[in-house]
Amino acid sequence: MSETGLKQRIAQRFREVNGDHPMTDADDVYVSTQFVALEELRAVHGRDVDAVRRLMLERSLPLPGYLRSDGTEMVPADLFALADAAGGAELLEAWFTAQWADPISGKAEWDAYLSGQYVCLHSVTPATIQRKGHLTAAISAATDAPDAGSARWSERLHALVDELDALETAFTAYDRLRFGGPTSREICITAVRARFPRP
Helix, strand or coil: CCCHHHHHHHHHHHHEEEEEEEEHHHHHHHHHHHHHHHHHHHHCCCCCHHHHHHHHHHHCCCCCECCCCCCCCEEEECCHHHHHCCCCCHHHCCCCCCCCCCCHHHHHHHHHHCCCCCECCCCHHHHHHHHHHHHHHHHHHHCCCCCCCCCHHHHHHHHHHHHHHHHHHHCCHHHHCCCCCHHHHHHHHHHHHHHHHCC
16 A cells, blocks of 8 residues: 555544544644654654554554644654564554553553553653553542541642643643543643642
8 A cells, every 4th residue: 555545544543533623723833842743753763654554553553643734643752662662563562451460451551552542641651551540540539538628638639730740741722622521631730720729
C-alpha cells in the first residue's frame, strides 16, 4: 500500500476512535508545542514511516495522539521508547501487559494505550499510567476521608494534586470534544484547587 493509502487508513482509524471533531488554530498551536510530527520523529530515529504506520494499524504501536487540521499525524516524542525497552514492537504487548498484576487490567490498558488517547501524560509508560490512576482515585475519594477539611487533610490533598499536575499535560479544547466532557486536569486539578484552596 502507498504512503498516501496508509496515511488515509491511519486518519480513518483515528476518527473511528476519537470521533470527527474539528481542530481549531489554538488546538493546532497547542499540539505543535507538545507533540512531534510523525514524519519528523521517524527521520530523527531513522525509521521508515510506512513501517511505523503499519505497526500502528497492526496494533503494535499506538495511533497518533492528534491529527492536526492539516492532517499531520502528531505523536509523543518518546513514541518508540517503550517498544525499544521491550526489545521490539513485536514484543511490546507482552511486556506492557505484564506490568499489571491482573491480566484483564493489563489488556484493558494495552487497548487504551493503542488508542493514542493517553495524551494526558507527558510520558506514557505503565508506571505513569498506574500512578495517574492511583492519584485520580485518591483525589476523588479525598472528600470522604475522616479528617476531611483539616489542615493535615488539605496538605495531603494538595500533595496529590501537585503530583498529578506534574504528570499531566495541559490538554486542549479538542480533548473535551473527543472525551465527551471535562478532562481529568479540569476535574482533579483545576476544580479541586478552586474548591479547596490552600490554607
